Amino acid sequence: MWKCAICSGEFNAIPDDAVRLTHTTARTNVYRFPDGAIHALRKIRNPRSESIPPPLESPKEATELLQSVVKALAELLQPETKSEPEIEIEDDGESLTPMALAFRRRKEIQN
């Protein structure tokens, strides 16, 4: 079994017509296949155990990835949509404590 470092393709065998382009002692060697495709092939022992693709992201990781993508997109879009700074329109200057707020709310109910 051979695995290509370029296209990640896996091949049971290198075709007899393939031309070996590199002659290094490295484990990966470049071959030109009969169809003209260039593959950097590395011999792998058992695709089940050695070159098995990493498991799909766990749901948590997938969620975090999605969130980071959404966040990045939001940050990308922000300059377009952010036309005015955040202004608290209802803020009339007085700082209201929770007690004052409760009092005001109670007053409104009574009215």
Ligand SMILES: [Zn+2]
């Ligand atoms: Zn390839």
